[in-house]
Amino acid sequence: MITGQMLRDGVISAANNISNSRQAVDALNIFPVPDGDTGTNMSMTIASASDDIKNMEDNSDLGDVAKRVASALLRGARGNSGVILSLIFRGFSKAFKGLEKADGNDIARAFRMGSDAAYKAVMKPTEGTILTVVRCAAEAAEEIAPSNNEPIEVFLAAIEAAKEAL
Template sequence: MEVIRGRDCTVSVGINGAVSVFSGANQYDLSMPVLEVFGAEALRDTVITFRDTMKRHAAGINLLNVYPVPDGDTGTNMSRTLDAVVTELEGADHALEPTCEAISHGSLMGARGNSGVILSQILRGLVTTLRTTTPGSATKVAAALKAASVASYEAVLKPIEGTILTVVRETADAAQRAASDGATLAAMLHVARAAGRKALANTPEQLPVLKDAGVVDAGGAGFMLLMDAALHVVDGEPLPEPSEATGPSQEQLEAVSHRASLSGEVDVSELRYEVMFLLNIEDAKSKEFMQAWGKIGDSIVVVGGDGLYNCHVHTNDIGAAIEA
């Protein structure tokens, strides 16, 4: 049994996933009210807090970045993507529909790098559910997390477990189980985050390159800051301090490189160019476009809809990527 302590409750999660919630305050910062409904202001505050927290943690997340390419920019790209979202929010009305539209449009237009494009799809999946008129209950927020997970998998041509995709999926599944067991919004988020943290800690067991480097998945670590931000807004929980980890040693990075050379597969780090652009294309043809890119590159992520997509690929053939 796992015990998770929130401000006004203690949540126990049994080995079968069943959730029990017990009342009674724990040692917590009481400066903020506990929210029972996740509305427009909570969503706005969560995204802004997520951006601010990501900025503080970006350098540490960059150090974790060894997959798919050890270029140390995951935290930076997620931060820049969120900057674009917050800029869009600042010009939007505070009602739910324009707030959701600003998050969706800002993340699509401002996505940076592989991690930023996936984050864009996660945010777009979230607001697709949250923008409906029903109150933002635990059940609705859990459904939004599940929609985010489904959307993120659909955006990636070759989904790989042990990445942010796994962390989001495990978080969402735990959220839905907790909500179905009657957990409050805060309790559900605590359970979901605990599952996400467990999934993140397990990523090196799923993706050998992470184990070689002695790190967890960088994108997954970035996503968990969204859960931290949500719990700060909903339950008043203090935000985490940046990690003091130093990242992989030179010996570990050499082990990563050695594994790639032994696998016989194309090492993504050997694909010289990262190509990104916005593309107007019929929605029905987006999968065909992804398949065409699959023949010339890797780390392919295509997000969007309604005829406009943000596209990302690592390749050695820029011309073919543009002409696909």
């Protein structure tokens, strides 16, 4: 099961990772123009969530942590990539609402709701962007969850699909 503590620690780790990798992510950005700030914007966005949740109690419910992450991401969103990242987590937050812990099916539903929220918010969704990455992650999670409800396995399948899409 995925707990609130695991989500909190995962977001903090992700913030550190994107901060360390922001120049590489900046270099990836070529759509719609190669503006070179996607990694920087995503780093600043997720850092706002990391700062907001770092002092949450270890026993915080998953739904509470997810809600706080989504809210902090929205308030701290920078650039289009930051706004889209906040929308993905808004979908996660809705999927985890009221949950103390999540199983593999919950994880798959969170990826689907995150993907759907991001696609709906973009007037002209374009494949080959962060939208494609999160959609592929959702599809992989949904594919494995019915036969393997282990949350870590579902999450790893989503991550591998996201890497492949990227």
